[in-house]
Amino acid sequence: MTFKSSIELLAFHNVAYSIYAFLIISIIAWFGYNLTRKEKAKSVVRIPFYTYIAFLVIGGVGHHIFTYNTIPWVSEDITRHEIKPDATYNFEITKHKWKLPAKQIVIQCGQKVLFNVKSNDLVYGFGLFRQDGSMVMQMQVNPGSRNDILWTFLHNGEFDLMSTEYSGPHQYDENGNDLMKVKKLVKVVGCKEDGGNK
Amino acid sequence: MSLIQNLINGTNFDHKSLNALQKVTLRAVVMSFLFFGLVAIEGMIMRLVQAHAPIPNQFYHPEHYFSIMTVHPIVGIFGSTYQLVFAAFMFLVPFLTKKPLYSVKLANCVWLLITIGTALAWLSAFFTHYAPLYTLYWPLPADTDQFNLIGGIVFIIGVALIMIGTLGFIYNIYATIFARVGVHKDKTTKELLISGFGIDGMLNLWNKLIGKQPYSKEPALALPVVAIFRGTVDTFLDAIVILGAGILVLIYLIFDASGHPLNVASIDALLYKNFFWWGLDLVADGLVLIYVAGSWYLLATLITGQKLFMENVARAALMLELLVSWMVWSHHLLGDQGQPEMMKLISGEMVTAFELLTQGLALFITLVTLWKARPLKMTMELKYLLGGLVGFGLAIPAAIIQADMGMNRVLHNTQWIIMAHVHIALIVGLYMTLYSALYVLWPIVTNNTKMFSSKLSNAHFWLYLIGGIGMGAFGGMAGLDGMLRRHLYVHGEFNTYMVLAAICGSMVLIAWFIFLFNIVMSVGIKGLIGIFLPAEDKSASYGIEPESVAQNHK
Numbered sequence: 050m051t052f053k054s055s056i057e058l059l060a061f062h063n064v065a066y067s068i069y070a071f072l073i074i075s076i077i078a079w080f081g082y083n084l085t086r087k088e089k090a091k092s093v094v095r096i097p098f099y100t101y102i103a104f105l106v107i108g109g110v111g112h113h114i115f116t117y118n119t120i121p122w123v124s125e126d127i128t129r130h131e132i133k134p135d136a137t138y139n140f141e142i143t144k145h146k147w148k149l150p151a152k153q154i155v156i157q158c159g160q161k162v163l164f165n166v167k168s169n170d171l172v173y174g175f176g177l178f179r180q181d182g183s184m185v186m187q188m189q190v191n192p193g194s195r196n197d198i199l200w201t202f203l204h205n206g207e208f209d210l211m212s213t214e215y216s217g218p219h220q221y222d223e224n225g226n227d228l229m230k231v232k233k234l235v236k237v238v239g240c241k242e243d244g245g246n247k
Numbered sequence: 248m249s250l251i252q253n254l255i256n257g258t259n260f261d262h263k264s265l266n267a268l269q270k271v272t273l274r275a276v277v278m279s280f281l282f283f284g285l286v287a288i289e290g291m292i293m294r295l296v297q298a299h300a301p302i303p304n305q306f307y308h309p310e311h312y313f314s315i316m317t318v319h320p321i322v323g324i325f326g327s328t329y330q331l332v333f334a335a336f337m338f339l340v341p342f343l344t345k346k347p348l349y350s351v352k353l354a355n356c357v358w359l360l361i362t363i364g365t366a367l368a369w370l371s372a373f374f375t376h377y378a379p380l381y382t383l384y385w386p387l388p389a390d391t392d393q394f395n396l397i398g399g400i401v402f403i404i405g406v407a408l409i410m411i412g413t414l415g416f417i418y419n420i421y422a423t424i425f426a427r428v429g430v431h432k433d434k435t436t437k438e439l440l441i442s443g444f445g446i447d448g449m450l451n452l453w454n455k456l457i458g459k460q461p462y463s464k465e466p467a468l469a470l471p472v473v474a475i476f477r478g479t480v481d482t483f484l485d486a487i488v489i490l491g492a493g494i495l496v497l498i499y500l501i502f503d504a505s506g507h508p509l510n511v512a513s514i515d516a517l518l519y520k521n522f523f524w525w526g527l528d529l530v531a532d533g534l535v536l537i538y539v540a541g542s543w544y545l546l547a548t549l550i551t552g553q554k555l556f557m558e559n560v561a562r563a564a565l566m567l568e569l570l571v572s573w574m575v576w577s578h579h580l581l582g583d584q585g586q587p588e589m590m591k592l593i594s595g596e597m598v599t600a601f602e603l604l605t606q607g608l609a610l611f612i613t614l615v616t617l618w619k620a621r622p623l624k625m626t627m628e629l630k631y632l633l634g635g636l637v638g639f640g641l642a643i644p645a646a647i648i649q650a651d652m653g654m655n656r657v658l659h660n661t662q663w664i665i666m667a668h669v670h671i672a673l674i675v676g677l678y679m680t681l682y683s684a685l686y687v688l689w690p691i692v693t694n695n696t697k698m699f700s701s702k703l704s705n706a707h708f709w710l711y712l713i714g715g716i717g718m719g720a721f722g723g724m725a726g727l728d729g730m731l732r733r734h735l736y737v738h739g740e741f742n743t744y745m746v747l748a749a750i751c752g753s754m755v756l757i758a759w760f761i762f763l764f765n766i767v768m769s770v771g772i773k774g775l776i777g778i779f780l781p782a783e784d785k786s787a788s789y790g791i792e793p794e795s796v797a798q799n800h801k
Contacts, residue, residue: 055657059727062648066667070720073640080614081633084623098557098611105607109600113651120653127588127652144392172384172516174582174660176731182740183729186656187582191516192386194585213660215380215733217393221309225737 050119053203053244055185058120122186122200125161129199134163142190143169145220145229147210153233156202158240158247163199168192174213177235179206187213205240207233253768258697260770262777266784267351268338269692273778275334275358276685280763282326282365287756289319294718294749299739312735313378318369320381324530325409326365328673331681332538333357333416336475338692338789339545340420343469346429347788349422353415360412367405371398380733382527383492385519386511389499396504403497410490417483424468424476429791434467442467443476444569448562455559470548470558474541477565481533481572488526492519517585525576531669532602533572535677537565539639540609542680546632547613549687551620561612568605575599578646581655591652599650606643610636627704631683634712638676641716642668645723658726665732666722666748674715674755682708691789699768707762714754721748 052058096104117123125132136156141148156162166175168190175196176187185208190196210231212220220229241247265273292315295302305311337357341348348354371377375398379388388399425439441447442463450462468476495514502509544555555561577594580586613636623629645667649658658664689698698704725744730736739745767775 058654059657062654063724063727066645066648069644070641074637074716077633077637077640080618081625081630084617084621084629085625087622101611102604102608105604109603109647110597112647113596113600116651116653120656122656123653126656171387171390172520178729181728184657184661187659188656189580189583189659191520191583191585193512193515194517194583196584198584211731211734213731213734214384215313215387217387217390218309218313218376218378219393221735223308225307225309225312225735227735 052120056179056183059183125199125201129163129197132161132199134199135160137163137165140164140166140175141169142166142171142173142212142229145212145216147229147231149231149234153236155236155238158205158237158245159201159203161199161201163197165197166190167196171216172214173216173229174211176211176213177208178211179208180233189214202235202237203240203246204244205237208235208237210234250768253699253771255772257771257774258699258769260693260696260774262770262774262780263783264694265692265778265782266786266789267782268341268348268354268787268789269694270778270782271351271354271358272334272338272692274355275330275337275361277775277778278358278362279327279330279334280759280766282322282330284759284763285369286319286323286327287752287759289315289322291749291752291756293319294745294752297736297741298745298749299737299742300749307735307737309735310376310378313380314372314376316733317378317380318372321368321406321409322365323673324381325361325406326369328677328681329409329413330358330361333361333413335542335681335684335688336538337416337419338688340423340472340475341788342691342790343472343545344424344430345788345791346423346426346431347786347791349419349426349787351785351787353419357412357415357419360408360415364405364408364410364412367408368402369405371401371405374398375401377402383496383523385514385516385523386499388496389503389511391500391503391508396500399500400497400504403493403500407490407493407497410486410493413482413486417479417486420475420479424472431467438467443473445473445477445562445564445566448473448559449566451559452563466562470555470561471541471545473562474537474544474565477569478534478537478541480569481529481537484573485526485529485534488522488529492523492526517580517583520580520583521576521586524579525573528576528579529572531672532575532599533568535672536572536602536606536609537568539635539677539680540565540568540606542684543609543613543632543635544616546628546680546683546687547616550626550629550632551616551623553616553620555612556615556619557612560608564605564608567601571598571601571605575602578650578655581650581652582659596651600647603643603647606639610640626686627701627708628683628686630708631679631686634708635676635678635680635683637712638671638674638679638715641719642672642676645671660732661726662722662730662732663726666719666726668723670722671716671719675712675719678715679712682711693770696769699765703761703765707758707765710754710758710761714751714758717751718748718755721745721751 138150138154170192173190174187175190177185186200188196188198212229221227239247292306296306296312337348337354375395377394377398425436447463447466454462499509544561548555574594575598577590578599581591581595648654649664721744725741730741
């Protein structure tokens with residue numbers, strides 16, 4: 050099982066967390082109801098203490114093992130300095146203004162692209178978003194330190210660039226429009242309709 | 248009795264019958280709930296902006312919007328939550344240890360300092376739009392191109408006063424715990440320290456494993472006091488870090504004001520982030536979780552009248568939580584590419600996952616303690632306690648999901664963490680626990696004052712529970728769809744979720760009005776004013792025979 054994009058990943062977690070939320074609310078409600086009853090409640094299932102503890106440990110650690118093995122960008126991110134990118138794009142930010150490498154960046158499907166961002170003053174963010182507003186990926190951009198991210202695009206699309214970190218009200222105009230938003234900066238081409246290389 | 252008479256005189260509340268400890272507790276409680284109202288209104292303003300509601304244009308201005316966002320957590324966490332928690336603990340420690348509070352004067356200074364500090368921070372944001380947000384990411388708080396310099400100085404002084412008040416609380420708590428009077432007359436400092444850190448519980452468990460007699464059959468400190476003791480360690484460290492960051496910002500602002508600005512690049516932004524998050528995270532992952540666990544244990548034992556299930560494990564877990572809370576801050580820096588990968592992996596992921604264990608353990612112990620005592624009457628305190636358990640049951644896994652390098656890449660700084668985790672943890676988890684404590688302590692602190700209406704109490708409970716969970720859930724869903732948390736959306740981009748979140752948020756606000764009305768009708772306006780008048784009875788303790796109090800004061 051591998052998640053091809055953040056949409057698949059987040060949809061999965063949305064369902065998984067919703068089921069969990071429904072369960073925990075139901076369990077506490079059932080528990081509260083039975084606390085007040087005189088007759089002894091029948092346990093639906095008996096969970097020994099150490100099984101419960103083991104479940105918590107496995108849940109906490111297992112979550113990371115699961116994501117490491119199913120989310121492609123985790124291992125790529127950790128080992129990005131050993132991977133030779135197909136293309137590198139350098140960005141700079143000064144006083145809420147981007148210095149972009151090109152007016153539009155066109156990326157071929159499956160290319161490993163390194164985004165390297167430098168801030169000359171404040172803490173900003175670097176995030177790419179689909180046209181429906183959902184996030185493709187993001188990183189923080191700190192002044193004085195390395196801010197690079199290696200990314201492999203597996204879906205066609207045009208993506209907006211936004212600063213994902215608040216850097217003061219000068220990021221916006223008087224009416225609240227985001228001055229750091231760059232519409233359709235990144236364009237990915239050459240992927241199959243359901244994702245992946247043709 | 249007519250409503251007007253009730254409003255003026257309350258039910259049977261007599262402020263003159265309260266002693267100094269009861270009065271100082273109630274003063275902080277009153278201020279806490281007033282600040283809660285303010286924070287709920289601020290939250291609703293932000294929700295309405297995000298829902299693109301037809302409200303005055305000024306709320307859509309970025310300066311105004313972000314100044315609200317800056318003071319919202321200051322008022323909520325320090326002005327309201329800190330005050331309520333400090334009030335409860337400055338009453339509970341003397342009550343549980345059967346010793347007088349070290350100093351009522353200091354307790355009065357604490358609520359005054361926090362109130363004045365919060366008010367100053369709020370006023371600076373309101374009048375000058377100083378808005379670096381609570382994260383104070385360097386060098387934004389010192390950016391005088393964007394912010395008013397005087398506003399910045401006033402804001403930082405406000406935060407510093409809150410922290411000084413916090414240090415006052417810490418001193419009062421430890422001075423009370425370590426006072427060798429009453430039941431602790433013959434205890435040594437070492438014994439109190441061992442018990443305070445939960446080491447006795449750990450040694451008891453170890454001795455049981457190797458077949459030896461328990462290290463301590465009667466621990467020096469009751470379990471809730473151990474939790475307060477432990478959580479207060481983190482409160483101290485957190486206060487020092489925030490105070491340190493405040494002093495740094497203040498130095499830069501003062502030099503700027505003198506016409507000799509310092510170079511902001513001298514401070515490494517990432518290192519500062521590590522320092523600041525280490526301290527700030529001690530609030531979220533340290534004192535809140537530990538104080539809450541302690542409160543659950545206390546409430547479970549008071550509601551059931553029975554001993555806590557697995558008390559030694561609970562004591563040892565509090566010790567474990569100490570170590571965990573000091574090592575988890577990197578989960579806030581998973582999106583920072585300059586942060587060493589090892590720190591992300593160990594501190595950000597692995598140690599953070601332990602919170603699932605420690606909080607899961609607290610949940611388990613509390614539930615079993617309640618279960619063993621059934622049948623129980625579904626009192627208000629029990630309802631709120633169950634609500635608190637639901638809140639943390641929802642909020643902790645929501646955070647663990649994001650404290651992961653893969654998930655963080657697509658969730659960092661979205662509404663997921665602030666709504667599905669932080670707001671549910673605070674509004675539902677923490678506040679429901681605190682409401683439970685309030686209902687338990689109400690007859691003790693007010694000398695058996697009758698609550699005006701149980702129907703209103705119930706209305707508050709359900710509106711608050713459904714509104715709190717609903718607001719967090721819809722905000723969280725918006726986060727999954729890419730909505731950022733520290734961003735201004737003025738084109739109705741996530742309108743459906745935000746309208747639903749605003750409806751649920753308004754339920755929380757209405758719940759607060761109902762709660763406040765119920766309390767005011769119970770104590771009356773005369774009583775409310777009387778709380779702030781000097782107490783005739785200067786006792787700094789509750790439930791101790793006059794003789795032992797006199798001895799204690801010798």
